[in-house]
Amino acid sequence: MCQSSLHDFLQRLPKCEHHLHLEGALSTKVLFELAERNNIALPSDDEAFRSPEALEKRYQRFTSLDDFLHYYYIGMSVLIHASDFEALAWDYFQHALSDGVKHAELFFDPQAHTSRGIEYSTVLQGFQAACQRAEKELGISSLLITCYLRHLPVPESLSAFDNEQVQESYKSGAVTGIGLDSSENGFAPKMFEKLYAKARKQGLRLTAHAGEEGPASYISDSLDLLKVSRIDHGIQLAHDAELVQRIAREKTMLTVCPVSNVVLKCVKEISQVPIRTFLDAGVRFSINSDDPAYFGGYILDNYCRVHEAFDLSVKEWESIVRAGIEGSWCADGRKEELLAELEKVVKEQEGI
Numbered sequence: 001m002c003q004s005s006l007h008d009f010l011q012r013l014p015k016c017e018h019h020l021h022l023e024g025a026l027s028t029k030v031l032f033e034l035a036e037r038n039n040i041a042l043p044s045d046d047e048a049f050r051s052p053e054a055l056e057k058r059y060q061r062f063t064s065l066d067d068f069l070h071y072y073y074i075g076m077s078v079l080i081h082a083s084d085f086e087a088l089a090w091d092y093f094q095h096a097l098s099d100g101v102k103h104a105e106l107f108f109d110p111q112a113h114t115s116r117g118i119e120y121s122t123v124l125q126g127f128q129a130a131c132q133r134a135e136k137e138l139g140i141s142s143l144l145i146t147c148y149l150r151h152l153p154v155p156e157s158l159s160a161f162d163n164e165q166v167q168e169s170y171k172s173g174a175v176t177g178i179g180l181d182s183s184e185n186g187f188a189p190k191m192f193e194k195l196y197a198k199a200r201k202q203g204l205r206l207t208a209h210a211g212e213e214g215p216a217s218y219i220s221d222s223l224d225l226l227k228v229s230r231i232d233h234g235i236q237l238a239h240d241a242e243l244v245q246r247i248a249r250e251k252t253m254l255t256v257c258p259v260s261n262v263v264l265k266c267v268k269e270i271s272q273v274p275i276r277t278f279l280d281a282g283v284r285f286s287i288n289s290d291d292p293a294y295f296g297g298y299i300l301d302n303y304c305r306v307h308e309a310f311d312l313s314v315k316e317w318e319s320i321v322r323a324g325i326e327g328s329w330c331a332d333g334r335k336e337e338l339l340a341e342l343e344k345v346v347k348e349q350e351g352i
């Protein structure tokens with residue numbers, strides 16, 4: 001818990017989370033339990049896999065996005081049955097509830113599972129079961145987003161997109177949109193123009209990781225070539241003043257993940273995440289946890305760390321949460337409910 005006088009206020013804010021990889025919510029404890037239950041051999045030549053504690057320690061010294069991704073892909077190899085995916089997502093929703101999340105738009109990586117022989121329908125069935133339970137029992141609404149892996153050959157993303165089960169999930173509305181993740185540098189947005197054109201034609205929502213480690217030009221190319229309506233991370237935007245103005249003018253939302261940026265060495269400390277630049281320029285952004293089980297912090301930790309670094313006012317927090325609600329892909333009626341709740345929480349805080 002942070003020491004801030006605003007801690008309770010930050011907890012009560014009706015948060016929308018837009019940048020959360022469900023596979024990144026796999027705790028070391030569950031990872032080891034599932035490895036044993038599903039008979040999955042973890043790498044014996046890496047000391048980090050001796051115990052959950054050793055692995056947790058290794059997570060504290062990631063050197064880059066790719067260093068993290070190495071562990072992320074090994075970790076998810078323990079997920080086999082629909083019930084494993086359901087338990088993983090349900091674990092996330094428990095954290096989301098205590099952190100004051102009201103609406104979550106959740107990424108998952110189909111290719112990382114189908115390449116291991118796990119059917120897409122198994123993955124989706126598990127995640128959907130948890131999402132439905134979260135709506136019913138916790139009052140948390142959610143949407144699912146399939147991410148395509150940019151480090152794999154482009155034709156593989158096209159055939160993954162065309163997969164019958166994947167197509168069915170888009171057509172039924174079980175999955176709302178697509179994203180692009182994994183290693184960034186050297187895998188330019190342009191490579192995925194065809195994939196995004198197909199998704200756009202089907203009326204899917206579009207987002208892409210850009211400007212996490214990669215250059216600001218990946219952000220403009222994601223807008224111009226992939227025609228995304230939001231940008232995941234986007235912190236390198238701060239290096240291009242003109243692009244900052246454009247993003248502000250076009251009201252494109254960035255899904256910023258401050259703790260992730262520090263842990264993966266994109267910045268040295270939270271104060272270097274361009275929160276102040278974005279606020280001053282009127283850039284809309286939400287604050288998110290990315291891969292909380294790997295980075296040691298869920299969404300409220302991100303809010304607290306940002307508050308400690310930037311000492312934001314109640315009005316500034318209100319504008320951040322409002323931008324997150326407005327930038328969500330849920331129905332307008334749900335947005336109105338969340339905006340009303342935001343107004344109530346702000347009024348309580350101001351003693352009105």
Ligand code: HPA
Nearest residue numbers: 021181182183209290291
């Ligand atoms: O932060 C991330 N960046 C790129 N790919 C990812 N896959 C999971 N998390 C991430």
Ligand SMILES: [Zn+2]
Nearest residue numbers: 021181209290
């Ligand atoms: Zn991410």
